Amino acid sequence: MKNLIYLFILALLITSCNGDEWLDIKPKGKVIPNKVDDYRLLLDQTQNLGKSEAIFSTTGGDLFLTDDVVIGEYIFDNSYGENSRNAYTFEAHTYLEIEEDDDWQVSYNQIYVSNVVIEEVLETSGKQSEKEALYAEAKVHRAYAYLNLVNLYSKHYNDATAGADLGVPMRLDGAIEGNLKRGTVQEVYDLILSDLKEVYDYLPDVPEFSFRPSKAAVNALLARTYLLMGDFDKALVNANKSLDIYSFMYNYNDFGKNAWYSTALDMPDFYENKEQILLKQPQNKYQLIYPSEALSNLYDKTNDWRYDGMMYAEWFPPYTNMMFLQEYMVGRSSGLSVPEMLLIRAECHARAGAADLAMDDINTIRQNRIKTAAYLPLTAAGVTEALQLVKEERRRELAFLGARWFDIKRYNTYDNANISIDHSINDESHVLAPGDNKWVLPIARKYILKNSEIEQNPR
Structure with missing residues (x-):
């Protein structure tokens, strides 16, 4: 038929x-x-x-x-559509x-x-x-x-x-x-x-425009695919290849404050975001997002720019929860990125028993996200702690970018995480x-x- x-x-x-x-x-x-x-x-x-x-x-x-998301009763009844x-x-x-x-x-x-x-x-x-x-x-x-x-x-x-x-x-x-x-x-x-x-x-090594695929993007997508398949050896190989081609990261300490929201960082729009290896934008890109307490508590709320410079407490009731302001302003970009490749490499290192290498990648991310005066490198007592720290950093860095749902499914499948x-x-x-x-x-x-x-x- x-x-x-x-x-x-x-x-x-x-x-x-x-x-x-x-x-x-x-x-x-x-x-x-x-x-x-x-x-x-x-x-x-x-x-x-x-x-x-x-x-x-x-x-x-x-x-x-x-x-990662919580919706209060008033907001649930009055601010979101039936599908949401x-x-x-x-x-x-x-x-x-x-x-x-x-x-x-x-x-x-x-x-x-x-x-x-x-x-x-x-x-x-x-x-x-x-x-x-x-x-x-x-x-x-x-x-x-x-x-x-x-x-x-x-x-x-x-x-x-x-x-x-x-x-x-x-x-x-x-x-x-x-x-x-x-x-x-x-x-x-x-x-x-x-x-x-x-x-x-x-394909070229890197694209003229971030929405065009490249060798860096193919390796990144292979790394993500193998990670989802639980083939951590191959995910590591491809994450390394992608980072060998392209590894630019912003240091959030270098950003000024937004002209409209004095507490928010003035970050590049998604088209201009140089951390993107392959730009992909969700259809519900401009969406008020209220982080859960469990997610919020993972951040150093004073010294982590991903919280202090990207989330905003609304002043008028009943909308008094923190909202992920920066993603609302510029649109969520959930494509392949340099930070994701560092996180994949770190996870693969941790699962292979290389705790120090895993922490090196995590600290590369954190050094670019934590306020300079407060930054201290993380250390892990062993591979079990290293893997837990990687998972926590992954949740912080990729919040609302399309990773968490897939991550919970794979943790429950491969790690018996029981989430x-x-x-x-x-x-x-x-x-x-x-x-x-x-x-x-x-x-x-x-x-x-x-x-x-x-x-x-x-x-």
Whole structure:
């Protein structure tokens, strides 16, 4: 049975077609790519156009799932939409039957665009090196999208079960129609690794613009992928390769104060952030974020710029919790970054028994985040303490940047961490315990109604 993929770029849609007729008809009144510059425009799209998502847009729905965020009762009832409230309380369905899932939509939208480029660009007119670079960029964008999808809508990677666990639908061509039966988790990861390794040599070491993939980005994405797979040896190798190519970090002590918020650091906008290896921005980028007490207590609230210079206590009730002001002002950037690579390398060192090397990377980050007069290097008594310190630093540095949900899932899988999340509110209990089916997000009912072969996740 052929079914309509509900998620695609508007600019390339055929406005009227039946069955397979679209295969032989070019869209009328649309731009049809026929030279290399056209495909460059597709992969450099930095603004949403109708249903066509910017290429650096990415998932962000995990923001309301983790133990990093707390929503008070008044704020819950009056300041967030129904979808956010459903996610926060782990409801059986986040979206109504008629609603799109923004994370699913943006990911498959980009997969569709990437597939069009992969299929067509090598056969178009233009310099061979430019065509190969675009082909490579599209494969990296596709791999990034699939990595997010499989970690949101599937069980966490487990080598013993990945060959049977349901992954996500895998589309590898630019067809708008086709079977959407879910592949396995292993098949999705195999595709990601294959795509990234295939195109490495076609890319520059570092990109002209941070939203374009590069060799540094491929290594970074491989490091993240292997970390999620629990293959810490390979994650270490690729984190090292990425940092060997690019390792710039800001020292927050060098920033001045924001002109509008006197307590906040004046940090670069996400486009200008030089720590980014591959820029990706969640769709809910401008979102008031209220950190949980557990997260807040991890910071040195006086001397850590990530707290003192990036969080802000609202003065008017009932909005009196701290909000993550800086991320609200400039937009969250949850792509691949230099700090993430240092954290991955530190974790891999700790797991391999090299506590001193792990602390070296953690202290590199902290020296650039703690007020100079108060900075003291951290030390660990052994590898167990080193790993705990790495996890804490990772939680501080990557707060609200798309890491925590995946981290809890992998800690529970690989470390038997037994982490639960308590989002109880309005005298109702909403606790997500280890092993609960709700660690795997539901697929929006709209897509299953349109595509009956997509199997729903159990709730």
